[in-house]
Amino acid sequence: MHQKKMPIRDLAGCTINDYEQKLYDQLLPYDWDDIYLSFKEEMLMFQNVVHLIKNTPEDRLPAIGNCEPGQYVPLMKTLERIYDSIKRLEAPAEHPAQPPEEKVPVNVKVKACAQSQGIHLTGFTTLEPSWVFPASDNWTFPQTHQPIGYTNVIALGMEMNPAVFSSNHSPGVETLFEALLTYAKLGEAVEKITGFIRELGYQARGHHPYAGDFLYSAHAVKAGVGQLGANGLVLTQKYGPRQRFAAITTDAPITVTKPRNLGVNDLCYKCMRCVTTCPTGALSPGKVNWRGTVKWKLNHKRCWKYFIANNGCGLCLIVCPWNKEDSWYHRLAATGVTRSGLFRRMILTIDNLFYWRGAATNPRNGTVKPQEGPVSFAAMLEIMGKENQKET
Ligand code: SF4
Numbered sequence: 001m002h003q004k005k006m007p008i009r010d011l012a013g014c015t016i017n018d019y020e021q022k023l024y025d026q027l028l029p030y031d032w033d034d035i036y037l038s039f040k041e042e043m044l045m046f047q048n049v050v051h052l053i054k055n056t057p058e059d060r061l062p063a064i065g066n067c068e069p070g071q072y073v074p075l076m077k078t079l080e081r082i083y084d085s086i087k088r089l090e091a092p093a094e095h096p097a098q099p100p101e102e103k104v105p106v107n108v109k110v111k112a113c114a115q116s117q118g119i120h121l122t123g124f125t126t127l128e129p130s131w132v133f134p135a136s137d138n139w140t141f142p143q144t145h146q147p148i149g150y151t152n153v154i155a156l157g158m159e160m161n162p163a164v165f166s167s168n169h170s171p172g173v174e175t176l177f178e179a180l181l182t183y184a185k186l187g188e189a190v191e192k193i194t195g196f197i198r199e200l201g202y203q204a205r206g207h208h209p210y211a212g213d214f215l216y217s218a219h220a221v222k223a224g225v226g227q228l229g230a231n232g233l234v235l236t237q238k239y240g241p242r243q244r245f246a247a248i249t250t251d252a253p254i255t256v257t258k259p260r261n262l263g264v265n266d267l268c269y270k271c272m273r274c275v276t277t278c279p280t281g282a283l284s285p286g287k288v289n290w291r292g293t294v295k296w297k298l299n300h301k302r303c304w305k306y307f308i309a310n311n312g313c314g315l316c317l318i319v320c321p322w323n324k325e326d327s328w329y330h331r332l333a334a335t336g337v338t339r340s341g342l343f344r345r346m347i348l349t350i351d352n353l354f355y356w357r358g359a360a361t362n363p364r365n366g367t368v369k370p371q372e373g374p375v376s377f378a379a380m381l382e383i384m385g386k387e388n389q390k391e392t
């Protein structure tokens, strides 16, 4: 198995000082080697499930666990939409970019285009080679691993629906579906923005949020879009942990946006809500030294097992006090949290009093049972295989 030891090194374009050193240490909470293996298996199952569903009339489709065809068919269709988008992004550009006649202020133009495509967060940075997956790990379907040809990275983030990511919806199919829908919409936006950059006269390659050759969230942190939280997710000022990321690599002359300290580190140590809520104990209450780097560490095996068995999870996102719908209160809190330790303490107290419904949210306390699952591809194959046998 590939062993990747993360060196402590300079952040391109930044002076190393205490904060930036700490910031770098926080990145990469996952054990990616394990993730490659489990995804590979899931992707093969997915192909078989899609084939089965396509070849079965909708009125003859069985319920899978507690999930009716009316729930899982849209889910499968969204996944197909995602894979179609990945394939389009992998195809060579129809009209290769011509050299631009004059240098244009790329950041402003790209940001405006991104906003018009429903992108909520944009950052500009350079590619960090140690965050690129090795070519041997060709695990994403149907994407084929290609060398990254350009060194500039545009980090793109899209908010997920706050109404779905409220405490009443997890774990379950609704959150899984909303996450997939965001992947689909974000991927299609990446296609449009990539085309736009090519029209400006530069080379560009779009990287779909559901696949990809490098770590998007780490680059989003490096581009100052957000900071890594104890739940292993990037927390941004406006949406907290409630967004998905994709990226575009390009030779366009971007102006790099630098990492920012939003106060996430201090807030997380004061809060720990995701750590105590996680039903599997997958999150650690402090940073750990993992392969030579001190950082928040997610135990992927524990998380993934629960995630699959319950049709998704996301409790660590849902309970985060920074995960709130856009309101005057949230905007005030999000600004204050980034500025002062006293404010962070105050916000947590207010959030505990008015929002936190731990007893209703935490499956550990037994009042809320996780949904009976799973809608996993493996379960679908098993159940649909039996149904098909009955028919013949
Ligand atoms: S997704 Fe669920 S199981 Fe995984 S770390 Fe978050 S709370 Fe824990």
Ligand code: SF4
Pocket: 229, 230, 231, 232, 267, 268, 269, 271, 272, 273, 274, 275, 316, 319, 320, 321, 322
């Ligand atoms: S729930 Fe609390 S500890 Fe976890 S990421 Fe959010 S702020 Fe940090």
